Amino acid sequence: MPVVNVQMFEGRSVEEKRxxxxDxxxxxxxxxxxxxxxxxxxxxxxxRENVAVGGVLNIDKAGK
Amino acid sequence: MPVVNVQMFEGRSVEEKRxxxxDxxxxxxxxxxxxxxxxxxxxxxxxRENVAVGGVLNIDKAGK
Amino acid sequence: MPVVNVQMFEGRSVEEKRxxxxDxxxxxxxxxxxxxxxxxxxxxxxxRENVAVGGVLNIDKAGK
Amino acid sequence: MPVVNVQMFEGRSVEEKRxxxxDxxxxxxxxxxxxxxxxxxxxxxxxRENVAVGGVLNIDKAGK
Amino acid sequence: MPVVNVQMFEGRSVEEKRxxxxDxxxxxxxxxxxxxxxxxxxxxxxxRENVAVGGVLNIDKAGK
Amino acid sequence: MPVVNVQMFEGRSVEEKRxxxxDxxxxxxxxxxxxxxxxxxxxxxxxRENVAVGGVLNIDKAGK
Known part of the structure; x- marks a missing residue:
């Protein structure tokens, strides 16, 4: 412990994850x-099609 | 908040997720x-090979 | 399926959860x-002391 | 209930999961x-690139 | 690995968990x-007030 | 995003969580x-009675 589960948008390289x-x-x-x-x-x-804030999928968002 | 994590069977289209x-x-x-x-x-x-009820994988189930 | 895990702030009554x-x-x-x-x-x-956005615990936030 | 979520390294066959x-x-x-x-x-x-113990990704580990 | 998260109804003794x-x-x-x-x-x-199947809280269920 | 879920042993003060x-x-x-x-x-x-490594509850461990 601790056990840390991080949900982040796909697309990070192995180097970024490393x-x-x-860190x-x-x-x-x-x-x-x-x-x-x-x-x-x-x-x-x-x-990005599996994450929504405010009822809107991330792929349908302008910006962030 | 709230943060809602939904596990559903794969295969839904983006339109269905949207x-x-x-909703x-x-x-x-x-x-x-x-x-x-x-x-x-x-x-x-x-x-479907990663979900089991009653000790049986979903892919091995008849019906649902 | 689906299995839905909802993290919400504590304090809701049974009637609200019902x-x-x-719904x-x-x-x-x-x-x-x-x-x-x-x-x-x-x-x-x-x-509320276990949830943070922007590095600030919810109990330390003004408003929501 | 119970609902059991198991995170394991990818690579298991359907037969192993079955x-x-x-069991x-x-x-x-x-x-x-x-x-x-x-x-x-x-x-x-x-x-294996998504799991780390001690700050080191599993793909960078020697052994286990 | 594996990391196993088990959600079960509250009320089990330490001996049962042990x-x-x-096992x-x-x-x-x-x-x-x-x-x-x-x-x-x-x-x-x-x-039991935090678990629902079929839209009904477990505390409101007859049986199981 | 990211959404970070951290499971840690109970007993941390609000100041430690803050x-x-x-950080x-x-x-x-x-x-x-x-x-x-x-x-x-x-x-x-x-x-500590809800966490086990190697089949042993944390409360039954000597050390760590």
């Missing part, structure tokens, strides 16, 4: 005072 | 009295 | 063409 | 005293 | 050929 | 290049 998990793990360890080996991060790549 | 998130968001807003922008829906498309 | 699950189930059935018995809704009551 | 859900459902029924039809298992196949 | 995680972990190891230390089980105790 | 979400949000923004308002963190406080 940096992301290293977030370091921050969690500093913030909570836990050991790195205890931090587990699971990324879910979300297709 | 209607689904619009469900409207119902949530009416029912809970929240603003549409506060409602976030994330859809997970589940392969 | 109406919520009835949302009806909408899902109409929208996806599934039978009511196949719709499962799980509510997670989130304490 | 055995897995049968786990039987064990849950024996252990909790519930009926098989009440047990729902959802498998999420996780790409 | 047996449950031991399920053993079954998973046998079925998938993984080491016990790699199996992580997280239990979520669900209040 | 720092945690601020993690800042790191995510730096790492992924997203705006703070798009980052949502949901914390689940896990009782």
């Amino acid at each position: 940096k992301f998990v290293a 977030v793990t370091r921050t969690i360890c500093d913030s909570l005072g836990v050991a790195p080996e205890s931090v587990r991060i699971m990324i879910t790549d979300m297709p | 209607k689904f998130v619009a 469900v968001t409207r119902t949530i807003c009416d029912s809970l009295g929240v603003a549409p922008e506060s409602v976030r829906i994330m859809i997970t498309d589940m392969p | 109406k919520f699950v009835a 949302v189930t009806r909408t899902i059935c109409d929208s996806l063409g599934v039978a009511p018995e196949s719709v499962r809704i799980m509510i997670t009551d989130m304490p | 055995k897995f859900v049968a 786990v459902t039987r064990t849950i029924c024996d252990s909790l005293g519930v009926a098989p039809e009440s047990v729902r298992i959802m498998i999420t196949d996780m790409p | 047996k449950f995680v031991a 399920v972990t053993r079954t998973i190891c046998d079925s998938l050929g993984v080491a016990p230390e790699s199996v992580r089980i997280m239990i979520t105790d669900m209040p | 720092k945690f979400v601020a 993690v949000t800042r790191t995510i923004c730096d790492s992924l290049g997203v705006a703070p308002e798009s980052v949502r963190i949901m914390i689940t406080d896990m009782p």
Whole structure:
């Protein structure tokens, strides 16, 4: 623990994910005072057609 | 909030998802009295080989 | 299926949840063409100190 | 209930999943005293580039 | 991995959970050929007023 | 997006959570290049009797 599940838009490269998990793990360890080996991060790549805010799919949004 | 995670069988078209998130968001807003922008829906498309009820994978089921 | 996990702020009454699950189930059935018995809704009551947007806990927010 | 969400590394065959859900459902029924039809298992196949322990992606690990 | 999230009705004793995680972990190891230390089980105790099937809260159900 | 669900052992103070979400949000923004308002963190406080590694409940573990 902690176990961290992150839902992000699909399209990130392996290099971006590599940096992301290293950075977030370091921050969690500093913030909570836990050991790195205890931090587990699971990324879910979300297709933009599967995410909606305000009842509108992300693919139908202008901007962000 | 609310954040809504929906696991449904894969195979829905974008048009079906578009209607689904619009309909469900409207119902949530009416029912809970929240603003549409506060409602976030994330859809997970589940392969039928990854879902089991009663110890039987959905792909092995007759009917539904 | 579908299985619907809803994270909402704690504090809703049983009566509000009763109406919520009835309304949302009806909408899902109409929208996806599934039978009511196949719709499962799980509510997670989130304490306001456990939810953050923009790095700020909900309890520290002015307004919503 | 129970609803069981399992995140495992991708790459398992349908035959392995078939055995897995049968075995786990039987064990849950024996252990909790519930009926098989009440047990729902959802498998999420996780790409190795989406899982990290200790800040290191699984694809970058030697061994396990 | 695997990481197993189990939503079950609240009310199980520690002794029941102790047996449950031991039994399920053993079954998973046998079925998938993984080491016990790699199996992580997280239990979520669900209040009966937070679970609905067919649009009806569990607390409003007769039977099951 | 991203939506981040963190399961951690119960017992953290509000002050610890306040720092945690601020720190993690800042790191995510730096790492992924997203705006703070798009980052949502949901914390689940896990009782030690509800978490098991290797088939052993955390409350039954010596150490960690």
